[in-house]
Amino acid sequence: EGARLVIETVLAERRNVLTEMESKTLLAAFHIPVTRTLLARSAHEAMMIGTQMGFPVVLKIDSPDVAHKSDVGGVALDVHNGSNARDAYTDMVQRVARLQPGARINGVTVQPMVRARRGREINIGVVTDDPFGPVITFGAGGTMIELINDRAMELPPLNQFLARRLIDRSRVAEVLGEWRGAPAVRREALEQILLRVSEMVCALPQLREMDINPVIVDERGAVAVDARIVIH
Ligand code: ADP
Ligand code: MG
Structure with missing residues (x-):
């Protein structure tokens, strides 16, 4: 049912490509194991989510216009503490805006670093x-x-x-x-x-x-x- 709701919403917005978070929600609905992934809309939220999840975490750009996140500096691995999470958020949003001008940016997702x-x-x-x-x-x-x-x-x-x-x-x-x-x-x-x-x-x-x-x-x-x- 969660899967159907995600698909309906994406199609209603006239999109065809699901974000990483939407894609993982579909996978989870079919019981495929995924890393828990939450969206931060500010550097402060990235710090709070990281703190709640427990460090180290991974930060990734959340944008419907970015297909390969690491190509535009949109993946930060092994972020170790709250102030690093805050800095990583700010740096990443600036970097992606510079490397891909015009890309819509929803924020940055936070997930545990798989070790x-x-x-x-x-x-x-x-x-x-x-x-x-x-x-x-x-x-x-x-x-x-x-x-x-x-x-x-x-x-x-x-x-x-x-x-x-x-x-x-x-x-x-x-x-x-x-x-x-x-x-x-x-x-x-x-x-x-x-x-x-x-x-x-x-x-x-x-x-x-x-x-x-x-x-x-x-x-x-x-x-x-x-x-x-x-x-x-
Ligand atoms: P891209 O959009 O560039 O494919 P990915 O999300 O696949 O971005 O991240 C790039 C690489 O970073 C992955 O191939 C993997 O090696 C590493 N990576 C991504 N997420 C995690 C994670 N949660 N834990 C550990 N490594 C990760
Ligand atoms: Mg990938």
Whole structure:
């Protein structure tokens, strides 16, 4: 129900691209684990939210006009205390306004910093392909995703067998086992996310594109720290 309300509101505003917060709300509605993400509209609010969540936190620009936040200096990782949060807010809003003049800025989102010591960054997505309709993708994630170009694909609906096979067909599968001294990741957590993405695709015909990039996974579990959904 939360998912439907988000979609209705976004379409009523004649938008197609959901913000990170809206996208994560949709994911949470389908029980996909996400980092709790709240919007600060001032430097003072960023400080208060960070204090309530507990440091370290991550600050990110919240703008319907910014697709790749780190490209415009719109991501501040590992913010350690209230005065850093306040400064990071002010610096970020100024930087983004300078690098992308005219971008509408709602404020800055605040979320806990995920401290997975040897976490692997995964991209789980949905693309809509002309003859097939929505296709589910799995591969390496992070900000250098375009360079890595690792995208295994499978048509929904997925079952556990298909989800496992999709993971196995990606190149990033190689680093999901024991890797450079880091323990093997909880692959079941990734399978679970894939099954829930499959449910989303089947339940929401409006969903056209989705990028959960990255999902951070380690031996304890997996969590989505960024997401971008396009609807129609
Ligand atoms: P972009 O819009 O540039 O894709 P992201 O939200 O994906 O911005 O952030 C860029 C990078 O910062 C991610 O690939 C990830 O490595 C790191 N990151 C983002 N959010 C968190 C978080 N909550 N905890 C830890 N690392 C994060
Ligand atoms: Mg991202």
